[in-house]
Amino acid sequence: MSDTTATSAAGRSGPGIDPVKLLLEGRAFFALIAIIVVFSLLSPVYFSVNNFLIMSSHVAIFGLLGLGMLIVILTGGIDLSVGSTLALAGVCAGFMMQGIELSWLGVTLYPPVWVVVILTACVGALVGVVNGVLVAYFKVPAFVATLGLLYVARGIALLLTNGLTINDLAGEEALGNQGFAWLGFNRLLGVPIGIIVLAVVALLCALMLNRSAPGRWIYSTGGNARAAELSGVPVRRVQVLVYVISGICSAIAGLVLSSQLTSAGPTAGQTYELTAIAAVVVGGASLMGGRGTVRGTLLGAFVIGFLSDGLVIIGVSSYWQTVFTGAVIILAVLMNSIEYKGGRKAPKPVPRKSAPA
DSSP states (O other): OOHHHHHHHHHHHSSOOOHHHHHHHTHHHHHHHHHHHHHHHHOTTTSSHHHHHHHHHHHHHHHHHHHHHHHHHHTTOOOTTHHHHHHHHHHHHHHHHTOEEETTTTEEEOOOHHHHHHHHHHHHHHHHHHHHHHHHTSOOOHHHHHHHHHHHHHHHHHHHHTTOOEEOOSOOGGGTOTTTTHHHHOEETTEEHHHHHHHHHHHHHHHHHHHSHHHHHHHHHHHOHHHHHHTTOOHHHHHHHHHHHHHHHHHHHHHHHHHHHTEEOTTTTTTHHHHHHHHHHHTTOOTTSSOOOHHHHHHHHHHHHHHHHHHHHTTOOHHHHHHHHHHHHHHHHHHHHHHHHHHSOOOOOOOOOOOOO
16 A cells, blocks of 8 residues: 555544534534624624523424424425414314304313313324325325425315404413413423423434334435335335324424414414424435434524524514525525535446457
């Protein structure tokens, strides 16, 4: 081996830290730190515990949607219906809080909050089942299937409310359904309940992805669905499962948002599906599937949320907020492309034998 080859091999295997690789892998964390530093210098009210808690409660909505989106994207799919599912779930919760009228019995039922939460999660799961069956069994492209459910879920929400907002969802003690606002307004040990809900859902998702067979199936399906199927992975059931999880996460986000607003509107969550995708991409996940982490998605959600709230605090126009958010998404996709392209070595060309004279 020549001295040059030996030196090159030693450099590749040496313990030195590659700053470019470090920057690419930790880009979401570094971006979040940069956002906090910049806006803290621009506004005296930005860097405070109370403001961070308020912004984090906003991030909880995006984080919940992002976690569901991450699990779908890991399989190589996409879910464009999460924003509409959020709205439909909030509307269903609002109707149940105002009472379920049984005209044939002449009574009106007022279910307790825990029943409302469970039934609303079932609504999100139902949307996920429809998405998953269309994608897995009818081979409808995920983009088309979930785009269709985006309109269907939004349309149902509009039909149920006649386009109006359901107000005053705090409940009444006499009806036994008081406590819905607890999800959005109350704090536990000083931490908003929405953040705690996000932390619990994130922990459950991380345990599933890293410590369970379905988690391994999800990653293998996104890496190579055909190879995973030949290896015994129930690819179709996995595809249905991920959309069900996404629907449940969207329903939980709808519950938290409706609780924060003490109202539910059929137009809630518009364009939130794009924000969820942005959080996943900024967090380092690949839209091609097979790559991504819960930690990265949470960091991506905080980057998007803290950036948006920071622009509001310093008085930037909402139009420019959209421009900045789009620029962040484009930059994240470019860095993902650089990282994953650098991580795959091109195959060596096979030398062609010369034909005998």
